[in-house]
Amino acid sequence: MDERLIVTASPHIRDKATTQGLMGDVLISLLPCVVAATLIFGFRALMVIVVTTAACVAFEYLYCRLLHKKIPISDLSACVTGVILGMNMPANMPFWICIVGAFVAIVITKQLFGGLGYNFANPALVGRIVLFLGFAGRMTAYVYPKGTADAISSATVLAETVDKSSVSLVDMLIGIRGGVLGETCAIAILIGLAYLLIRRVINISIPASMILTIFILSLIAEGGSVHNALVEVMSGGLLFGAVFMATDYVTSPFNAKGRIIYGIFIGVVAFAIRRFGSMNEGVSYAILLGNLLTPWFNEWSHQIPLGFTKPKKEKKAAPAADGKGGAQ
Template sequence: MEPKKLVVTASPHIVDQSSTRGLMGHVIIALMPALVASAFIFGFRALLVTGVTVAACVGFEALYCVLMKKPVPVGDLSAVVTGLILAFNLPATIPLWIAVVGAFIAIVVVKQLFGGIGCNFANPALVGRIALFVGFAGRMTAYAFPETDIDVLATATPLVAGKSLSSMDMLFNLAFGIHGGVLGETCSVMLLLGGIYLIVTRTISAAIPVAYLGTVAVLSLVFGQDVVLQLLGGGLLLGAFFMATDYVTSPFTLKGKIVYGIGLGVITCAIRFWGNMAEGVSFSLLIMNLLVPYINDLTRQKPLGGVKSK
């Protein structure tokens, strides 16, 4: 029998009491204000879609692990978070069976087939959203609008139609979700509260959202776009705080996080300003997720006393 070997790595050796369940719990808490707001704006249908995606994600993860005779990890709450974020990327009008298809793609195809939590190449909810957008574009763009029947632009989301509103009206509508869209791109105030909670509790680093939002703000100024509309419209806040900061698919070095955030901002603005789609958050996240291994390699800190590679 081969004796056990002691593997010594470079200091410092940091011990952290964080657990996957605890971190996912913080994310769930941070998403609750936006979920309450979406239920108030779109009605019971918003809660129904969210409940279906969460139940489907948890169910698919448990079923897959049972069939593969693997430990069932649903207790770590990662599948719940995936279901919540997937729901936030769907309109309240989405047929429930399509939401279930998205959950299957996110959990089984993207997460479990690649080895489970920690092994996925991209954010599962993100890929589920993109797959549904490509396969069911009509359903995914059949946006719901506030049940309060306030005077809103009922033909497009703010990124498309916002220029026809006055600055104050646009700011109010974007801040409080008085416009059409998917569940997670409406009430900016609640998304900001959730993002601040994640930063304060140190669940996420502020580097990625600050670099992402800052890049979008600067490029919007440079190219003559409305900064408030670009920052608060679309899925930018949801992407910056809840999707770009995914532990598995984002860089682990500070320098890498900043490069990652800047890259997200550049691609998002390129798609928004010159692409055929009004929104660019999802595809920018997917592209940068695929580049994360290279960003990690290029920004990896040299160990103190380590020999530089020739």
């Protein structure tokens, strides 16, 4: 019998992609960032990533074991969360704080809401924000690459005291500056982005709309200086967040129009926090707000079914008249 004639419930178009395969591709795309962080900050940086990843896997295993649930560590999603969480920390982060962040990401943000596919926000993102709120001093105690003057590598390039016109774009591309592990080397992030696009793991719409929004707004705010606008784009966690965090399948819109609106929204909020807020960086908070509003972005941008026509309103029938010329 011809299988094409079998009528079944949707979805009718299926793909061979699996969660394990997709997460594996994300891990491969993160490798350039891991290598770059290790080369720039030393072996301690690699140990931070190893600890957060191991803790995330352990917490997922223990939680599911205690609740007699199917153990999903083979899908590699906990590994991805651990690596991304580690890349959001400075190289000198105490290991016990790394473990606290892993607990928040896996147990509180992911498993308590039902596991993979049910989390309200990116688990690594929530872990980072909680650690920043609880251990702000540790999260901003950046380690600088050897041979880099502290005067150039101040707390952040985004600080108001830093003259952006004096910042080298080459140094920012290579990663010769202080910061958390994943936000320093722009080249490594772009290599990861290229791999994800080639493998069709993510769509370019979210990273492009986020980065272009920040670039255009910065260009206007910086009086038309392309150099300063590029510094804004390559500073902080914008590139890393746009590629590896805002593109999370569960917490981002599912169609092209919604993804573009989502990316623009995050870009505007991040720029507003950077420019007018009390913090130098606001990408994490902007992505979190975008995650929370994703159901509305999906609703505003839902696709109109093929052949759909809006039903016409029926006209109300006129009241019947009685024999005396009046309405009954």
